[in-house]
Amino acid sequence: VARMPITQQWELRAEFARRLSHMYGKEVPAYTTLLEVSQAVNAAVLSRPGADAERLGSIARVTAERHGAIRVGTPQEMAQVARVFAAMGMYPVGFYDLREAAASSVPVVSTAFRPTDPDELARNPFRVFTSMLVPSDRRFFSEDLQRRLESFLARRTLFTTELLVLADRASEYRGLNSGDAEMFLTLATAAFKLSTEAVDRAWYRELEQVSSVAADIGGVTSTHINHLTPRVLDIDDLYARMERRGIDMIDTIQGPPRWAGPDLLLRQTSFRALAEPRVFREADGSVEAGSLRVRFGEVEARGIAATVRGREVYDRLTVETEQAVREAAAAPVSAEARNAIAAQLWNERMPATEQGLALHDLAYFTYTVNTGKLPNGHAPSRSLPDLIDQGWVRPEPIVYEDFLPKSAAGIFQSNLTSDGRKDTTQSTAAVDADWMEGVLGRPLLDPYALYDGVRCASLARVATELHIRGP
Ligand code: OOG
Ligand code: NI
Known part of the structure; x- marks a missing residue:
């Protein structure tokens, strides 16, 4: 039988990302500005003399x-979205509990769907941070509101059966024939389009009192892409350029500071998008034009993935920075002053070179045998620090592909239209990673295990090449 040409999963993923980007650009024009500025920043970084700009991903990937x-809103919707993403080779990685962040009025738990294999990431790394409402959390919702919310959500359909059937087919055959691919992409993109349907004003308001995020999810009968975030190679430059264009950015860059060492983990910043026109249905049944401000623009710089140890140091430095900022003489502290406080701590406490981060097992690298200048005289050691230190192997950074819950909470928070309310005296049921895995009906992957797997595979190759029994 003649084989139909197959659109592979990574091609579906890349095309889905392109179509979402196109759709979102039409919905939120400020996003298009952000893309232009991001591209200008990346071009500027690439043209810097001697810059190792592509060390954390090819420019084609980053662009x-x-x-x-x-x-x-519901476990059913979460399980369905997992099928849609699996079709494109995107699998759930990590568990983020945004309800826990201090003063947070964000009643959701989240995971990120993304490619997990290094080759797949290199082809197209599109990832989607996916949050799910927790109406059973008594700190946010009364029993009565939970009941009404769940019954509202149970009546809506986010993903059509046709889309889900095509998604399962793509997973099974690792791709789709071109006719199915086109239909799948059309339906998948449309599922995330901002709806023009009238919003029930009273219901939306009631939920907004608990949390703007609850209203954004449970106050409407559809879902939408909340933001799309491009990646830049120099986020400080981007921040300055956006401010010069008169775009009102949130007051900090979240995550690690600009410091003497290489970018680690994730640095993000955002701006509030303009209010978007929406139609409301009033209590008397009449329909009125209005607006909602729920979406925003975000941009990020990705650095090297931190190990568990590196992450502990990062978390500690974050707490110490907050403390130092609170104790600083001039309050409120400017973004520049905050960065200076953090950078000083980082420069004192974190090795500022890739070599140092590798030696102290603070970040993830792959290793290759340094054929250029093998130390002669003695046999290679079996200890990784020795191999690094004596120049037997060369570390290459592994890019951080995940998110930071504190930045995520900060990004949510800084873009909320109301403070919401949270009754911290109430306890909450076990909504944790195991529970999420049950909802997804597939393994919830551990990001550290994924980075470690890539590192270990490279060390196995090193061991073979150096004829040693594995560092
Ligand atoms: C998700 C917020 C988290 C990030 O980049 O950390 C996030 C949301 O607003 O739905 O996107
Ligand atoms: Ni984001």
């Missing part, structure tokens, strides 16, 4: 790179 954020 096309985006993460999206979506929000769903």
